[in-house]
Amino acid sequence: MKIKTKSKKVNKAWLHDHMTDPYVKLAQKEGYRARAAYKLKEIDEELKLLRPGQLVVDLGATPGAWSQYVRRKFAPKQAGVGGAAVGALDGTIIALDILDFEPIEGVTFIQGDFREDAVLAQLKEAVAGRPVDVVISDMAPNLSGIESADSARIAHLVELAVEFSQSHLQSEGALVCKVFHGSGYSQLVELFKKTFRVVKPIKPKASRDKSSETFLVGIGLKKA
Template sequence: MKVQTKSKKVNKAWLNDHIHDPYVRLAQKEGFRSRAAYKLKEIDETLGLIKPGQLVVDLGASPGAWSQYVRRKFAPKDAGTGGAAVGELNGTIIALDLLDFEPIEGVQFIQGDFREEEVLQQLQACVGDRPVDVVISDMAPNLSGIGAHDAARVENLIELAIDFAQHHLKKDGALVCKVFHGSGYTQLVDMFKANFRVVKPIKPKASRDKSSETFLVGIGLKPR
């Protein structure tokens, strides 16, 4: 009974924080599916990664806030307008996730596990011979709380994302990946440095203070 009571207290505290979170309220006001949109927004505004006309691949895309942000960046800005959630689109967005994904106008979606070869082949078929400008990855495994086990699962996803980038990214393209401080973090930074000329760790303001998540951005591929 004590465990159940503690669990209820934790859930109640999380719900209270969520309801009063300014980014949750802003997402509701601006029509984003989650507060995660503002994490990508800050990363993009800091580094200037996403521009109209690009090909962007969104890994771990559900529920779709990152794809929504990119889609609005690709909306034409004729006559001072822009940022539209629907309508004309200058660019290509390919999204992939294991979970369901409510359609977003102009976004191609593949449902499946990025770790499976068949799903990866579907993604590669969608990309074709076009070089990718930016790969954004909010992928994360279900964490068990066992440090070494979780670190290995995160590292596996990052390795796959980097490998995909090495095969499909433009030489001056960028990869954005969600990672976690703690066991294995230093190895992930080293992995990025081995593959990219510029590596930037960013902890967006929209990431909760209590969260260990941060984002690694690699820009400009090194030769394999």
């Protein structure tokens, strides 16, 4: 019984934090599906990564807040209102996730596990040989609570995103990748430094203080 009571208290505390969170309120007001949109917005405003006309690949896209943000960047100003802007779209967005994804006009969605070769082949087919301008990855594995196992799962997803970027990014392209501080973090920073000319770790204000998440941004591929 004590365990259940504690669980209820935790759930209640999380619900309270969630409902009073200013970014949750802002997302509801501005029509974003999740507060995560403001993490990408902050990174983009600092580094000026996203511009109309680009090809962007969104990994771990569900529920779609990052694709919504990119969609608005690509939409004509008069159409850029509401959750997912409607009308003309100056740019291409390809989103991928293992979970269901509520459609966003103009966004191509592939459902599947990025770790599987068949799914990666589908993504490559959608890219169709075009150079990708920006890869954004909010992918995270289901965490077990066992640090060594979780670190390995996180690292594997980041390594796959880096590999995809090496194969498909244009030379001045960028990768934005969610990572977590802790075991294995310094190795991921080193991987980014080996791969990209410019590497910036960013902890957006919209990322909760309690969370160990941060984002690594790599810009400009180093020549192999």
